Amino acid sequence: MPRLLKLSTGQEDYNRGLQPTRTSEMSSQWDDLSLLLDSPDSLSHPTRGTIKDKVGFNPNEDAAALRKAIEGIGTTEKTLIDILTQRSSAQRQQICKAYKDATGKSLVDDLEGDTHGHFEDILVALVTPPAQFDMQEIKKAMKGAGTTESTLIEILASRSNQQIKALSDAYIQETGKALTYDLKSEVGGDFGKALITLAEGKRDESRNVDAAKAKADAKALYEAGEKKWGTDEDKFIEILCHRSVPQLRQTLVEYKNLSGKTLQQSIESEMSGDLENVLVAVVKCVKSVPAYMAELLHKSMKGAGTNEAMLTRIMVSRSEMDMMDIKAEYNKMYGRFLYSDIESETSGDYEKTLLGICGSQGA
Secondary structure, three states, X not given: OOOOOOOOOOOOOXXXXXXXXXXHHHXXXXXXXXXXXXXXXXXXXXXXXXXXXXXXXXXXXXXHHHHHHHHOOOOOHHHHHHHHOOOOHHHHHHHHHHHHHHHOOOHHHHHHHHOOHHHHHHHHHHOOXXXXXXXXXXXXHHOOOOOOXXXXXXXXXXXXXXXXXXXXXXXXXXXXXXXHHHHHHHOOHHHHHHHHHHXXXXXXXXXXXXXXXXXXXXXXXXXHOOOOOOOOHHHHHHHHHHOOHHHHHHHHHHHHHHHOOOHHHHHHHHOOHHHHHHHHHHHHHHHHHHHHHHHHHHHHHOOOOOOHHHHHHHHHHOOOOOHHHHHHHHHHHHOOOHHHHHHHHOOHHHHHHXXXXXXXXXX
């Protein structure tokens, strides 16, 4: 097998430490490919969550404690937070079953009846199975006047084939229609084509890298974009939405060696709007899902007002996958701790729940 080509940038001694990085240097964070081929691929192997199975878990005890916290005079929020942020998703499903068996009522219904606002939203998200939660967020993004393209991009660009299949199954069960069918009526053009391709969940999952194919793909992308008058969007969609993550990483390196620019830079200069956004998101997730999520978390909390829907969705959906890595990337990219920013940007029981999911202060 041909030796895989490393990026010829002379940056082999790139600093791996958690050094503060100013926001103005964000582009360089995405432009540096020197460690790309050696870094773990969390799109395929996410294993570093902050929430894990609780040892000595007893669903009946937890269900009884939650019932007491909800039914007492005034809700004991601390009990709800402590239990629901310190049990894995699978354990929370067992608690839901035990709660229903004991009370005849659904835990989701009781949480919705007893809590309010963003606190209610995050507790309900925690007791919803991951695929169901993804499906609900996708459905919400397509409902009503206008589509929330950013939510569709965030979910479909960052999930594995397995996760996309699970959310698609949940979608058809809930609506009676295929997710791809509904997407076709919501999003059009090349952007729609890219999203629907991602929603099919047919990305190659091979771990083997074909160096010659990576070189050919890099050349095809270069000729479809930078070198062409007008852009061949189909070529970008075909390669970026179907190749495996290891294969695409090699292609990103080959592309920079060929063109002197990163593929992300080329997409940003050749395309615009939602198509640019979805293809850049795919490239970022190929590089590092945790860095992509860290960037979105920062965006959800900076500026006037907090985007609680995005904050809740990312904190809950990544809690058992790669939240440890997201915290490390956040610190590296912004020179701040995610925990501290949550403390300063949110409040009350919602804040306490987010901090319970985030885990310790450090990265």
